[in-house]
Amino acid sequence: MSQGAAAEGTASGRDRLSLPLHQRIRADIEARILSGTWPPGYRIPFEHELMAEYGCARMTVNKALSALAEAGLIERRRRAGSFVSRPRVQSAVLEIHDIQAEIQQRGQDYRFELTQRLSHPAGPAEATLLGIAPGTALLTLTCRHFANGRPFAIEDRHINLTQVPEAETIDFAVEPPGTWLLHHVPWNEAEHRISAINADAALAGDLDIDSGTACLVVTRQTWRGGETITRVVTRFPGDLYDLVARFVPSSN
Amino acid sequence: MSQGAAAEGTASGRDRLSLPLHQRIRADIEARILSGTWPPGYRIPFEHELMAEYGCARMTVNKALSALAEAGLIERRRRAGSFVSRPRVQSAVLEIHDIQAEIQQRGQDYRFELTQRLSHPAGPAEATLLGIAPGTALLTLTCRHFANGRPFAIEDRHINLTQVPEAETIDFAVEPPGTWLLHHVPWNEAEHRISAINADAALAGDLDIDSGTACLVVTRQTWRGGETITRVVTRFPGDLYDLVARFVPSSN
DNA sequence: GCCGTTTATTTGTCTATACATAAATTCAGA
DNA sequence: TCTGAATTTATGTATAGACAAATAAACGGC
Numbered sequence: 001m002s003q004g005a006a007a008e009g010t011a012s013g014r015d016r017l018s019l020p021l022h023q024r025i026r027a028d029i030e031a032r033i034l035s036g037t038w039p040p041g042y043r044i045p046f047e048h049e050l051m052a053e054y055g056c057a058r059m060t061v062n063k064a065l066s067a068l069a070e071a072g073l074i075e076r077r078r079r080a081g082s083f084v085s086r087p088r089v090q091s092a093v094l095e096i097h098d099i100q101a102e103i104q105q106r107g108q109d110y111r112f113e114l115t116q117r118l119s120h121p122a123g124p125a126e127a128t129l130l131g132i133a134p135g136t137a138l139l140t141l142t143c144r145h146f147a148n149g150r151p152f153a154i155e156d157r158h159i160n161l162t163q164v165p166e167a168e169t170i171d172f173a174v175e176p177p178g179t180w181l182l183h184h185v186p187w188n189e190a191e192h193r194i195s196a197i198n199a200d201a202a203l204a205g206d207l208d209i210d211s212g213t214a215c216l217v218v219t220r221q222t223w224r225g226g227e228t229i230t231r232v233v234t235r236f237p238g239d240l241y242d243l244v245a246r247f248v249p250s251s252n
Numbered sequence: 253m254s255q256g257a258a259a260e261g262t263a264s265g266r267d268r269l270s271l272p273l274h275q276r277i278r279a280d281i282e283a284r285i286l287s288g289t290w291p292p293g294y295r296i297p298f299e300h301e302l303m304a305e306y307g308c309a310r311m312t313v314n315k316a317l318s319a320l321a322e323a324g325l326i327e328r329r330r331r332a333g334s335f336v337s338r339p340r341v342q343s344a345v346l347e348i349h350d351i352q353a354e355i356q357q358r359g360q361d362y363r364f365e366l367t368q369r370l371s372h373p374a375g376p377a378e379a380t381l382l383g384i385a386p387g388t389a390l391l392t393l394t395c396r397h398f399a400n401g402r403p404f405a406i407e408d409r410h411i412n413l414t415q416v417p418e419a420e421t422i423d424f425a426v427e428p429p430g431t432w433l434l435h436h437v438p439w440n441e442a443e444h445r446i447s448a449i450n451a452d453a454a455l456a457g458d459l460d461i462d463s464g465t466a467c468l469v470v471t472r473q474t475w476r477g478g479e480t481i482t483r484v485v486t487r488f489p490g491d492l493y494d495l496v497a498r499f500v501p502s503s504n
Numbered sequence: 505g506c507c508g509t510t511t512a513t514t515t516g517t518c519t520a521t522a523c524a525t526a527a528a529t530t531c532a533g534a
Numbered sequence: 535t536c537t538g539a540a541t542t543t544a545t546g547t548a549t550a551g552a553c554a555a556a557t558a559a560a561c562g563g564c
Contacts, residue, residue: 020517046544057519062545070319078526078545196448196466196490214448214466214490238448238466272547298514309549314515330515331557 021056025064033073033084034188034225042084044074099145099153099234100179108147114173116142119161130158130221130228137161139168141177144206151207152240157232164229178232187222187229194218196238207237214238273308277316285325285336286440286477294336296326338435351397351405351486352431360399366425368394371413382410382473382480389413391420393429396458403459404492409484416481430484439474439481446470448490459489466490 019027032038045053050061065082068074076082103110118140127134139159145152157177159167164185172180195217204211216238221231271279284290297305302313317334320326328334355362370392379386391411397404409429411419416437424432447469456463468490473483 022517048544057521058545059520060518062547063517066546067322070322076545077528079528079543080526081544194446194468195493196468196488198450198464198466198490212450212464214450216446216448216468236448238450241447274547300514309551310515311550312548314517315547318516328515329557330555331513331559333514 021054022060022063022067025050025054025061026067029064029068030073034186036186036224038084040084040086040186043081044084046081098179098182099155100176103145103147103152106147109149111146111149112143112176113146114141114143116140117172119168126158130160130231132160132162132228141172143172143176145176147240150240151209151237153234153236154203154206155232155234157230159230160228163224163227181230185224185229187224189223189226191221192218193220197235199237203235207235209237216241273306274312274315274319277302277306277313278319281316281320282325286438288438288476290336292336292338292436292438295333296336298333350431350434351407352428355397355399355404358399361401363398363401364395364428365398366393366395368392369424371420378410382412382483384412384414384480393424395424395428397428399492402492403461403489405486405488406455406458407484407486409482411482412480415476415479433482437476437481439476441475441478443473444470445472449487451489455487459487461489468493 029038029044038044044065047058047061047065050065051058054061065074065076069076069082073085074082075085100110100112120138120140122130122132122134122136122138124134126138127136130136130138137160139161141155141157141159143155143157145155155178159177159181161168164181166184167177167181170177170180197215197217199207199209199211199213199215201211203215204213207213207215209215216236218234218236219232220234222229281290281296290296296317299310299313299317302317303310306313317326317328321328321334325337326334327337352362352364372390372392374382374384374386374388374390376386378390379388382388382390389412391413393407393409393411395407395409397407407428407430411429411433413420416433418436419429419433422429422432449467449469451459451461451463451465451467453463455467456465459465459467461467468488470486470488471484472486474481
């Protein structure tokens with residue numbers, strides 16, 4: 001074979017075929033990982049298998065897989081093969097904060113309570129906020145986090161049950177929803193929105209602070225394949241919390 | 253030449269020599285970019301030149317340069333060569349916000365005033381805060397940003413003149429220091445710290461808001477090669493500003 | 505001087521091959 | 535059965551050569 005146009009079973013996309021082969025291989029695999037078809041831990045085909053599948057040289061497959069490995073989507077082990085990485089807890093990128101882990105890391109005592117749990121179809125307002133169709137199955141959770149017995153944060157969360165049906169069966173009184181999602185559901189797009197507000201009477205009561213105290217409001221929404229997975233609004237007493245995000249270049 | 257151990261002028265590092273060649277080439281170039289030896293816009297040697305320098309095949313050089321390009325450190329143009337990228341305005345990672353750009357993007361009128369400018373050696377407190385030796389030459393700037401004529405942010409900044417001597421000669425009454433730094437000085441490591449406070453009388457006066465209003469405080473420090481470049485504390489009226497950070501995977 | 509065409513150069517992609525390296529697996533011996 | 539050596543296998547690195555694609559620069563005609 002001289003160049004370009006490798007063998008391809010059934011032509012699927014259109015522009016995909018015009019991509020360089022190594023990028024197409026990469027995109028194919030990436031799609032299967034992000035869609036969940038190949039879950040974390042799954043062993044992706046060996047180089048020689050992909051090379052047969054695409055009818056190309058090993059170097060071409062290798063280029064695609066090496067790029068995926070550098071991007072952190074897969075891990076490669078000699079003699080064993082290449083495996084889909086565990087969910088990107090945080091790819092050193094936009095950090096997702098796990099409140100439980102953070103408090104415990106400071107050596108403080110962590111506790112939380114699930115205030116509300118409601119499974120229901122999305123109303124028009126929620127649908128707009130989440131960018132989903134009205135009527136989509138939602139799980140709404142409210143909880144309160146404590147550090148050393150003092151209220152630390154109030155969390156209002158919506159989970160899209162269409163994307164994460166398992167969530168319905170989880171007992172979030174045991175594991176906080178944020179921690180569970182972080183460890184079980186991969187995402188590929190996220191947005192943080194951070195602002196400051198003065199606590200109103202209700203929030204002040206919940207957080208056990210004076211009315212009017214400055215609070216930090218962190219809104220996070222995550223997506224997978226363009227579909228909303230969860231949206232959460234967390235409010236912290238301003239004097240109690242410092243949101244820290246650090247970036248250091250990936251060495252390798 | 254069969255394999256491994258490419259020609260190398262003078263042995264420099266120790267472990268560097270044990271690295272695979274393409275990683276060594278990559279590390280060499282990366283070091284020159286991050287140190288500022290090869291500034292943004294600089295044309296790095298052509299593949300055939302590097303190939304002669306390291307006595308290796310073009311594919312090896314290509315692998316190194318492609319990786320640097322994917323990491324966003326260089327940009328490659330056919331027939332023209334490869335060029336050091338403009339400072340990582342934001343490598344889709346931890347976003348550095350340029351207040352001027354943000355306000356103008358919203359279609360609002362931007363203006364700012366330089367309140368204070370002071371060139372002086374670092375005192376003990378500043379030295380600790382910045383992680384530098386006491387006595388290090390510092391440039392301290394205070395300025396106020398306006399959107400549509402209304403105060404939008406107060407910025408207190410320290411610039412390490414040892415790392416960025418040019419800063420002393422810049423007229424920051426023309427270009428805000430944040431914008432100038434973003435466009436002229438590459439960094440390598442960054443930390444954001446975000447919290448909320450109630451405005452005291454002084455801040456309230458500066459921002460033209462009621463005393464006690466919740467304000468967002470964003471502290472950012474950036475480093476290059478472990479040395480502090482700048483540290484800036486910016487305070488926004490909480491109701492006027494939403495810090496937004498978005499992460500989407502690199503498509504390429 | 506201006507504009508379109510040709511040429512030269514650089515990066516982009518791919519092949520086929522080779523040997524190196526790490527580690528899971530098998531196998532032999534105590 | 536356990537231990538350690540030999541084998542197998544998948545990835546890691548590198549080579550030399552080929553053609554494709556883009557485009558900066560030189561060239562020619564008007």
